[in-house]
Amino acid sequence: MVNLLLEAGLRIGSREDQEEDANNSNVGFYQVDPRWESKGWNELHVAVALDRTADLETLLRKGRRETLDRRDKEGRTPLLLAATKGNIECAKMLLESGAEKNAKSSDGRTALHRAVANGNRRMIEMLIQLDADPTICDDRGRSALDNARDKGHDEMVEIMERGKEVLMAARRGDKRRLQSLLQNGGSMNFQDQYGLTPLHVAAIKGHKDVVLVLVEMGLDLERQDNEGHTALHMAVEGGDVEVVEALIDNGANANAKTKTGVSPLYMAKIMGYDHISQLLLNRGTCSSPSSG
Numbered sequence: 001m002v003n004l005l006l007e008a009g010l011r012i013g014s015r016e017d018q019e020e021d022a023n024n025s026n027v028g029f030y031q032v033d034p035r036w037e038s039k040g041w042n043e044l045h046v047a048v049a050l051d052r053t054a055d056l057e058t059l060l061r062k063g064r065r066e067t068l069d070r071r072d073k074e075g076r077t078p079l080l081l082a083a084t085k086g087n088i089e090c091a092k093m094l095l096e097s098g099a100e101k102n103a104k105s106s107d108g109r110t111a112l113h114r115a116v117a118n119g120n121r122r123m124i125e126m127l128i129q130l131d132a133d134p135t136i137c138d139d140r141g142r143s144a145l146d147n148a149r150d151k152g153h154d155e156m157v158e159i160m161e162r163g164k165e166v167l168m169a170a171r172r173g174d175k176r177r178l179q180s181l182l183q184n185g186g187s188m189n190f191q192d193q194y195g196l197t198p199l200h201v202a203a204i205k206g207h208k209d210v211v212l213v214l215v216e217m218g219l220d221l222e223r224q225d226n227e228g229h230t231a232l233h234m235a236v237e238g239g240d241v242e243v244v245e246a247l248i249d250n251g252a253n254a255n256a257k258t259k260t261g262v263s264p265l266y267m268a269k270i271m272g273y274d275h276i277s278q279l280l281l282n283r284g285t286c287s288s289p290s291s292g
Contacts (some may be wrong), residue, residue: 040072048078048094051087060097068099075106083111083127086120091127101132108138116144116156124148124156131189134160163190170198170214173207188219195225203231203247206240211247221252228258236264241276254285 036046044067047056069077076084079099082091091111095101102110112132115123124144128134134145148156166186169178178198182188191197199219202210211231215221222230232252235243244264248254257263265285268276 038073040074042067042070042078044068044070044078044094045072045076045081048082048087048090049085051085051090053089053093056090056093060093068094068097069103071105075104077103077105079103079111080105080109080114083114083120083123084118086115086118086123088120088123088126091123092130095127095130101127101130102136104136104138108140110136110138110144112136112144112160113138113147116147116151116153119151119153119156121153121156121159125159125185128159128162128187129185131187133189133191134163135191135193159185162186164192166190166198167192167196167201170207170210171201171205173202173205173210175207175209175213178210178213182217188214188217189223191223191225195227197223197225197231199223199231200225200229200234203243204234204238206235206238206243208240208243208246211235211243212250215247215250221247221250222256224258228260230256230264232256232264233258233262233267236267236273236276237271239271239273239276241273241279244276245279248279248283254280254283 039045041049043059044056047059067078069079071077072081077099079091079094079101080103082088082094104110109117110132112124112127112134115127134148135143137143137146145157145160148160162181162185166178166181166188167190169181188198197219199211199214199221200223202214221232224230229237230252232244232247232254233256235247254264263285265277265280268274268280
């Protein structure tokens, strides 16, 4: 740690100095040299810039997690800086510590945008495996996937499009293909332009076995599409009572509301699915079908 601090121009003071710094500085117990302060960097930025994984681990372990997503003068979080510098292990450590994987810098670019700009296939693969979103657009309306296509980076495009393949496998109910894709880096959290995840499309199609695979892998049951529909809303719309029951059994919120205040029970009633309506009521759903 001392080597990192000295190399980076950080000064270790007395305990009194440290306590004063902790109260007056945004970088914790160490003062940052003016050359780093001018960039708006904190200790995590410095460790990442120097690719010092051991020191980064120490900082994260000693409570620097609250500064995980602090931004520098260019709007870059430590993760964005790691992607810019190509420091894969640092980026992975930050993500595993809870850093925002889709954070944007001042120009709207994400870590994936930076990795594509650098042609860094390994960084892209790691980010995708940890569910970074390749479809987010920067301030020019371009996604990381768009940029990879423009540059002719076919291998990178293939890596980033695995999420789409997962979505298609879920829609078809192809459990074996889905599991193969997920085992090879496909993202179960991929969302299309409508905000639909693999769980949404499997639920509306009534593919119970696929729904259970995704649930068991930890996909967020309350993830909403662009209109606020959860997987349970989609299962109700699809009319499959077994899928509805499976989602509720695994903790789906039966009282979830869309952006217009529509609940699963309200959907079931207006669609004439009496058996689903009764199931929802039997499982403790609020008897008032909508917020209206």
